[in-house]
Amino acid sequence: MKNLIKVISYIGLGLTLVPAFLVFVGNIDLDSNKMLMLFGTIIWFVTAPIWMNKTE
Amino acid sequence: MFKQKLLSQLNSVEEYERTPIPENKLKGWKSFIGMYAGEHTAGTEFVIGPLFVAHGVGALDLLLGLFIGNILAVFSWAFLTGPIAVKKRITLYFLLEKICGNRVTLVYNLINALMFCFLAGSMIAVSATAVGIPFDIAMPSLNDWLPNSIGWIVIVLIVGIVTTIVAMFGYNQISKFANIAAPWMIMVFIAAAVAVLPDLGVHSVSEFWTKANDVMWTGTPLEGQSKFSFWHVLFFAWFCNMAMHIGMADLSILRYAKKWYYGFSSATGMYLGHYIAWVASGILYSLFLLESSNSTEFAPGPVAYRAAGLAGAICVVIAGWTTANPTIYRAGLALQAIKPSWKTWKVTAIVGAITTSAALFPALVMKLLEFVALYGLLLMPMGAIIIMDIYILPKFNLQSNFSEYFKKNFNPSAALSWIITLLAALFFNIFFGVEVFFLGLPGWFVASLVYLISSKIIQQKLNIANGGAA
Numbered sequence: 001m002k003n004l005i006k007v008i009s010y011i012g013l014g015l016t017l018v019p020a021f022l023v024f025v026g027n028i029d030l031d032s033n034k035m036l037m038l039f040g041t042i043i044w045f046v047t048a049p050i051w052m053n054k055t056e
Numbered sequence: 057m058f059k060q061k062l063l064s065q066l067n068s069v070e071e072y073e074r075t076p077i078p079e080n081k082l083k084g085w086k087s088f089i090g091m092y093a094g095e096h097t098a099g100t101e102f103v104i105g106p107l108f109v110a111h112g113v114g115a116l117d118l119l120l121g122l123f124i125g126n127i128l129a130v131f132s133w134a135f136l137t138g139p140i141a142v143k144k145r146i147t148l149y150f151l152l153e154k155i156c157g158n159r160v161t162l163v164y165n166l167i168n169a170l171m172f173c174f175l176a177g178s179m180i181a182v183s184a185t186a187v188g189i190p191f192d193i194a195m196p197s198l199n200d201w202l203p204n205s206i207g208w209i210v211i212v213l214i215v216g217i218v219t220t221i222v223a224m225f226g227y228n229q230i231s232k233f234a235n236i237a238a239p240w241m242i243m244v245f246i247a248a249a250v251a252v253l254p255d256l257g258v259h260s261v262s263e264f265w266t267k268a269n270d271v272m273w274t275g276t277p278l279e280g281q282s283k284f285s286f287w288h289v290l291f292f293a294w295f296c297n298m299a300m301h302i303g304m305a306d307l308s309i310l311r312y313a314k315k316w317y318y319g320f321s322s323a324t325g326m327y328l329g330h331y332i333a334w335v336a337s338g339i340l341y342s343l344f345l346l347e348s349s350n351s352t353e354f355a356p357g358p359v360a361y362r363a364a365g366l367a368g369a370i371c372v373v374i375a376g377w378t379t380a381n382p383t384i385y386r387a388g389l390a391l392q393a394i395k396p397s398w399k400t401w402k403v404t405a406i407v408g409a410i411t412t413s414a415a416l417f418p419a420l421v422m423k424l425l426e427f428v429a430l431y432g433l434l435l436m437p438m439g440a441i442i443i444m445d446i447y448i449l450p451k452f453n454l455q456s457n458f459s460e461y462f463k464k465n466f467n468p469s470a471a472l473s474w475i476i477t478l479l480a481a482l483f484f485n486i487f488f489g490v491e492v493f494f495l496g497l498p499g500w501f502v503a504s505l506v507y508l509i510s511s512k513i514i515q516q517k518l519n520i521a522n523g524g525a526a
Contacts, residue, residue: 013243016367020247024254033251034365037244041367044240053232 002051009047015040076145076311083312088321091309094238096297096325097333099179099376101245102356103424104296104330105337109345110198110354111284111425112277115268121286122334125293126326130319132294132301133310136439138319140446141310148307149393152438155445156470157459164438165390171299171431172387173407176380177414180219181421183376184211186357186369195355196418199280203416212415219377220408223384224401230385234378242328244371248364249336252343272342278350288493292425293330295496298432302500303439354422384408429492433481436496437474440503448508454515462518469514473507 019036022028028036108118144151152161185195193207203209222230253259258267269275277283300306301322310319337356344359345351360368388404414420420427445456458467480502484490 013239016240016243017247020249020251023251024258026254026259030251030255031365033247034367037247037364037367041240041244041370045236048236048240049232052236 005047005050009044009051012040012043012047015043081312082314084314085318085321088310088313088318089324090235090238092322092325093242093328094235094325096322096329097238097242097245097375098329098379099182099372100175100379100424100428101329101333102182102337102360102372102375103178103421104428105334105339106341106354106356106359107422107425108284108289108334109273109338109341110278110281111288112275112281113273113284113289114275114286115265115273117275117284117286118273118289118335118338121289122293122331125290126323126330128290128294129297129301129326129330130323133306133322134317134319136443137301137304137306138310138313138316140304140442141307141319142313142316143446144307145311146307147311148304148438151304151307151442154457154460155441156438156467157465159466160470160474162394164435165393167434168299168305169387169390169407171434172383172390173411174414174420174427175431176219176383176387176411177417178420178424178427179376179380179383180216180412180415181212181376181418182356183219183373183380184208184215184357184415185355186360186372186376187211187215188355189357189361189369195353195358196421197352198278198354198422199352200422201417201419203418208418209416213412215377216408216412216415219380220384220405220412223381223388223408224404230378230381234382237374237378241371241375242333244360244364244367245333245336248360248368248371249339252340252363256339256343256346271346272339278345278352280352288491291493291496292429293326295432295493296330296428298429298439298496299435301439302496303432303435304442305435354418380411384411387411426492429496433492433496433499434478436499437477437503438470440477440500441470441473441507444504444507444511448504449511452508452512454511458511458515469507469510472510473503476506477503 016037017040019028019033023030023033113121149161149165152164156164181196188195188207188211191207191211193211194205196204196208203212253264256267256271258264295302301319313319340359340363344362347362357369357372360372362368364371384407385404387407388400391407392398392400392403445458449456455461458469459465477499481492481495481499484495484498485492
């Protein structure tokens with residue numbers, strides 16, 4: 001379960017970063033990128049606290 | 057029952073303030089890599105990168121100056137702080153007490169606390185530029201020293217009060233939140249910069265260098281700003297954390313390292329925060345300048361919002377807040393060390409009030425480069441004193457740990473060394489026009505030499521007075 005949440009967190013980080021490169025190569029516009037970044041941000045902050053800072 | 061449990065939990069917390077770290081409490085590489093990456097990707101990065109642009113740094117000067125300056129900073133952590141940290145395994149404050157005595161340490165704590173207040177204040181101001189976006193308040197400009205609108209004052213007060221109240225409840229939760237935010241913030245910095253490259257005329261990698269020189273880091277300072285060269289960038293990158301590495305404040309962190317060379321883990325902070333994030337925030341600001349025809353308005357919030365939307369504005373608020381919050385808390389602790397009977401929350405409230413008042417003045421943000429350099433310069437002499445005390449004094453048959461050995465709460469050599477170094481720096485600044493960024497290096501040699509000579513004279517006198525016993 002924890003690994004699945006970790007994967008979702010990393011998808012959130014990916015959504016924050018990757019769309020910017022799609023803007024750079026002209027595949028999406030800046031407004032779509034802003035939306036995807038916000039979506040990625042929400043995913044990261046909802047899921048990361050579940051597994052970060054926890055002692056193994 | 058609950059109270060007893062809470063008390064036992066509090067009692068079980070052992071930070072080894074006055075004893076060396078035991079072997080079983082040492083930490084591996086991973087802890088330091090993450091800690092340095094998080095600590096150096098913060099609110100200040102939204103200000104420093106743009107200020108380089110405002111000061112007319114050229115593209116090659118920036119990229120090369122940051123590369124070399126950051127290497128020197130990493131080497132300072134690895135070769136100066138790391139070896140002493142693992143040799144002694146005690147905090148800077150405890151080591152200063154042994155060498156310099158309580159009185160000098162008290163002054164150190166006071167200056168440190170004041171510097172922390174100003175640093176936190178600038179971060180509250182940075183957060184306020186993002187919080188103020190929906191209210192359309194007038195943002196400060198590069199040449200503003202005083203608050204420029206009622207709206208600005210109200211927003212800063214709100215951000216400052218909230219930050220202080222959270223800091224009053226302790227450090228732990230904020231620290232955890234900062235850890236979570238750190239990797240995301242790095243992504244936002246990179247993404248925001250990459251996404252606006254087409255608006256700056258960069259449509260392929262091959263176009264980057266031309267536009268970097270012609271549009272981003274043009275080499276021409278904005279109106280009212282001094283011109284920065286390669287050397288400014290190099291020395292700023294090296295010395296912006298001077299208090300931490302050469303000044304030895306990070307002994308408190310690296311004392312947990314298993315090996316001295318864990319100091320190299322600072323490279324994550326230097327190259328993610330002080331390279332990539334500074335370059336990225338500079339790109340965002342150059343777009344703002346292009347679109348505003350070189351407006352002198354300076355507000356990281358709207359700049360990040362333009363590039364990355366709500367995620368960018370949130371990033372500015374969180375970056376400013378996660379830097380300001382622990383800084384207020386640390387300033388409170390530094391003050392509390394002077395009088396331990398003061399309640400932590402009361403001290404933190406007072407520190408928060410000072411910090412929030414300071415944040416009202418935009419000068420704190422606009423002069424952040426100079427302030428950070430001054431902060432390092434003020435505390436650096438302590439690092440020189442520690443190096444001399446540990447490595448050089450024994451070679452001259454002089455006693456290390458003066459205050460502990462001679463049972464004195466004041467080491468005149470340390471005080472002399474500190475005062476003369478700062479007076480020499482002031483002299484070179486006023487009479488020879490040497491900028492604050494370049495004073496740290498000669499200052500270190502002045503501090504070392506004065507400490508060595510004055511220790512020789514003072515210890516000889518003491519030994520004679522004590523009947524020749526050393």
